[in-house]
Amino acid sequence: MNSGELDANRAKFRIEQRFTKSRPKSLNIDASLDGPPIVLLIGEAPSTTGGTRSRWLAWLGIAARHGTVGAVDKSITVDPLRECMAVIPFDGQNGILSSIPEHLRSEFDLAAQPGTVGVCSNAVWQAVERALRARFPELGDLLDWLLAQADPPVFEDNPADQSWQEQRDATGSLLRLADFPLSALSAWRRPPSGDDPYTAGLIPQPVEHSLIDYDVRVAGDAFGMFSEWQQGSGTRCDIHVLHDASGRRLEVVNVNATPVESRLGTDMLYYHEPTKSFVFVQYKRLHPDTRSIYVDERLRGQLDRLEETAQLSNPPSQPSEWRLGGDPCFLKLAYWPRNTEKRPAQGLSPGMYLPVSYIRLLLKDDCTRGAKSNSTARILGYDQVERYLTGTQFIDLVKNGLAGTVGTTREQLYALIKRRALAGQSVVMATESSEESIRARQTRVRDRGAKHRTYIHRTYRQDR
Incomplete structure (x- = not known):
């Protein structure tokens, strides 16, 4: 030019x-x-x-x-x-x-x-x-x-890479929920240990030195909440804090409390602090060929625990607390095809978001029954589930405050994350904080014009 x-x-x-x-x-x-x-x-x-x-x-x-x-x-x-x-x-x-x-x-x-x-x-x-x-x-x-x-990563077919693949998808989804650019947390190099969280490999965007002191002063909430995991407790916890031009703050916490070989899966939680509302997404990997999973007793038990988690929500007492149904917990049946050509990771994974109450109905219906007429097996996948939320639909519901809990405190959220991490899950959680009103949030979400995409990025990592 x-x-x-x-x-x-x-x-x-x-x-x-x-x-x-x-x-x-x-x-x-x-x-x-x-x-x-x-x-x-x-x-x-x-x-x-x-x-x-x-x-x-x-x-x-x-x-x-x-x-x-x-x-x-x-x-x-x-x-x-x-x-x-x-x-x-x-x-x-x-x-x-x-x-x-x-x-x-x-x-x-x-x-x-x-x-x-x-x-x-x-x-x-x-x-x-x-x-x-x-x-x-x-x-x-x-x-x-x-x-x-x-030069994005090429994920291999091994436990560490599959876990990082899920955590990467959760991290990108959280950025979309909070209206931050995906590039904010996409510069990544493989961490030294397969037990490390995905975010341990993130490379922060360079920031101007004049902005660093400001960021350190105001970015301590998540750091304080998870300080016991930042002091050699055996649990690996990495925290990334983003600030946008309007003063909104996003604290992304990635916790791995168990070795990768004994890890059970990935949980994603997004907490909008001004409305005291969170959504919970548990990842399930679909088979790369059949694009489906069998529903076993372990999955049924996980559904029970998700229903218990939903009890952290209170009844709405004002219009801004109304939600489109009482389901703050979802499964994401995520689909990653076989990477036979060793292609690098691009974008978020396709998949279906299913509220827990909907899954209960599906598991009682013949549509999820196994191939044999007398089969007692239950299957969830693209051939079985005709209606589901896409990633875009799910994100729009959450961004507009139409899905999530009501009146949940940060202390309750912390207890939940600690429970899930110690049970063997990788946890990726983001807390969004701001001074914007409900009306201002809706205006920002609905605005389809050019948005200011500048942000400050700071990292807090546990020293081994």
Whole structure:
């Protein structure tokens, strides 16, 4: 972009932290790209006749997706997009390109034509990355954060990876429930131990030092509640705290109290502190071929305990406490196909959200009976359950305050989490706190316009 276009779009980019640009259909990015989908948004000053080019690195991001915008052009969406706060020149004696081999510099110049989208080889990117890290070490954390998202994990068929896969899905779902960008907790590298929580491998987005002290002062609620698990108790507990531009705070706690070999599954809890309401989701993995599970005595016992958990809710006493039914507890029958091509993890897993009372009816109906007419076995899956909540429907219900408990305290929530963790579950819990009114929350949830996606991210980890 020329300097005028950058100036005109700077405020928009800072709010949305992503952008979409058209590109020719003839540019086959997937075929040309042999490295991470890192995007360099280059600024260029107007050139004088016969003068040298004056380009600088203005923004860094990831090519998240491609689309079609017409008969001639396609589009590329960069998300996340982050501003380079330092002046990083490409050209001239002190420019980044001066330190890379001439043939790679020529390839870069060919791809970096004004106003267009181009693709460079991985060799060019590696040379530019080395130069950036050497000349501008303050960019190191941002590069690490972006590269971790550009190269997402490939989960294998083993207990640790399957547990992390579930915890990853729960973490992403909690971000969607709280209206934070998925990129906030998606930069991940495999932790050193399979017993560690998924969030132990998260790489926080770099924050400005001027904001850190503020964050430390106001981000201590979850840390205090789980302090006994932060002091070498044998339970691994990681806490990530996010703040958005309006002052809302999201505390994400990930607890593993048992070794991975004896872990029973994953629980997700989302607590909206202003309304004292939580929803509880227990994960169940569908068979990758049949997309179903058999209902055994263990699952029936888990349903009993979920019904006990629902008793933490009180009857509504005012309109804002009314819920669409009395089910705060759900099963997510999550589906992960066999990863035979070793593809990296992308997005949230498909699956069906089933309230406990609905499951009870399903288990009494012939639709869940086994294949044989006299079978007593019960099966839950896509072939058996005709109606279910999708992820989008479930999230919309919770975000609008139409599902969840009424009048549940943080102390009750803590006792529940401790019970579940010690029983062998991985627990991923988020507490959202804010000063926004019920009306303001509804306005934010219903707003389909561009939202401010900036946030501060701080991490509290147990020292082993």
